[in-house]
Amino acid sequence: MSSGHAAYHHATTGMFHRRSGGEKERSHLGGPEAWTIWLLATIFVVWLFAIQTGYGIVSPDIQHDANLTLTQVSLAASIYTWAFALVQFFSGSLLDRYGTRPLMAIAVALVTAGAFLYAGTTSFTTLVLAQIVLAVGSSFGFVGAGYIGGKWFDGAKYGLMFGLVQMFASLGSAVSQPAISAMLKHMSWEQLLAGFGAFGVLLTIAFVLVVRNPVATPEEAAAVKAAHEGKNVFVEIFHDLGACFGNRQVVLSALFAGASFGTMLAVGVLWGPRVQEARGATAGFAATLSALAWLGLAFGAPLVNVVSDRWHSRKWPAVVGILLQAVAVALFIYGPANGVGASAVVMLAVGLFAGTHMLGFTIAGESVTPAMIGSASAIVNGICFIIGGVLEAVPGKLLPASPDLADYRSALWIMPVVLVAGAVCALLIKEPRTETTPTGS
Template structure:
């Protein structure tokens, strides 16, 4: 564990301001039992938020053709709007964790839900490129608190030993939502207009805002939540955020675990969303089978995310399962890239394996969270998640620049080899991670 000291987060409710204002206890509400009923209720609500916002994100691929026609936009504009979301999300991600560390989940998670809700309603009103870009930015701001926020809740409301498992369960449910989200949204679009669908997402968001305001509290921290912290005066907001990020980036384990997780999840995202189906189509598969590959990869991740944390806890070792998982993911992607034609069944198994072994990236969150003081867990998780999406965006864009205008199967071998190479680099980074698991 890190020996660095840090100010107790405001969410802890034990700082000088808290002692001066006893009424804050009523506002924030102390926990009843770490890992008890209230903990599961708040964690479940935050996980529902993640699934909901993932459905909105996934739905963009389904509703974008309708938005394009209604708003008289071009394919380039639709693609640009999607890129705006990705980069806005990545930028906001680095700040969301630090803000959670400073203020806690009670105010910020409700505000995040409000941003995503506003973004959904903006989507429904899209009549121009400006409205669409505004919706993407508003959505990105709120979404940046989703996955990291649910992980932060797991770290605050449950024993530290269960942090990785709780984070893995969030990824499992989010992956299942991604696997089944697009078919469900496609079916719904046959029953209603895209505007009605997005307004429905917004209406659900209003309900979630009410539930977050009423139910989400910041726990009074126990010894595990306060590890490595001291009750010292905190710096101003902006300086405090950059101080938290700086301390995390200066921690070798955080940087290395972010690199390992980034290439693992980034490769999974690029193969599952874009290049896997393109490879299948280059082998002669029809569009429907290629689309199934996306669901198969997410199902694999749904299994792998908690599995690697369970294996890690069982063996009391973080490094070895993470390194082995990333290496096996490199093998699975290589099989996908260099398979000959007419191997649909093997491709399906390989895509599932890509998602399954990508579950090793969740150990990056576990290692980062165990390598910093309790008051920096949110910042560490945000850095790892931000790197994951940045690498994912790069691995979707770079191979496209290397491919000819009308690529054939052999062209993909040279363009996509960057993925197994980066996975080998990520596995190499894992060898330099300092083990954080406690001996059995």
């Protein structure tokens, strides 16, 4: 760690408890203000996840009303994930440098604007523009909530707080998918998406009024300024990203996490409802089955860190979890064409074992200096969405205009293959040497 980064980390991690004569009380780890800010950040993630995962439900209506092809719809979904991933690489470092205020409020405003653009989709160009604006704002959501958990709560709970954010986001997705399907019976998709935008306006106001960075003493503020004075922000960002990409553990953890969550994203956002409808399910029941996958992820995300701590291992829970996910995804694609109970169990398992991807954040965070945790987390999350984009776009290119179940089975073989490759990456990971308290303590 450079002296500048060391000073910055000391300043940002030490700004929670101190008082100086005549000054107001400093921010407290885990206090009411910390929980309020974390809750707002989690609501942001739940809201944007609902918009993301709702794409699989509203995309057939958008496809019909805007005269689009299935290839264009899947390409638009992949453009979102790639734009998200590109900006994601910078968002973590920007949060490390500037904190949550005003970046998080700007991010919420961008997602709000994207939702209104989404509601006004009349062509492929409009849809792509909406996806890009949504992606730029959303790139600060999950990593931003994790950053808040790391700055406003005890560092030993970093992995657990990250897992809780994913849990609530997945629970929100599990509820929102069938809810969106039901609401579309009573309103148009344009009205539904405009409603998401209206909620975003209120959330933006809340972020502007409430969310701030922990209070620093004058000495701490001076240390932060000295750490960055005369330095170009982009040079620092690329330096941090280069250091993280040069770390073997970070790269391997990003690849296995990307295989795990990328597959979950492709199933939960796009292909899950389509495949279930090809099996003969109604649109409403297909949405419910996809919601079960997100429900499974809600339990799997915090559970995997608990299992990892109990096993005293990061590597082997990752290997076993991603292989079990490969089995579940293979059953989702190639399992029996009927059977309500079996489909429900399989979709639940797909999400449950996808929780394995959270170990990627834990391993990456334990493999870098504290000043680079934001950058390492952003790399992991960015790779997750790059692989998700590939798994959305490639099958779309292989499918005919009106695919049946056999066509989906011929195109989606790439997903279990990617998961097996992810398991190999997890197998190559070395057990991180850490002196920190287990994340589940």
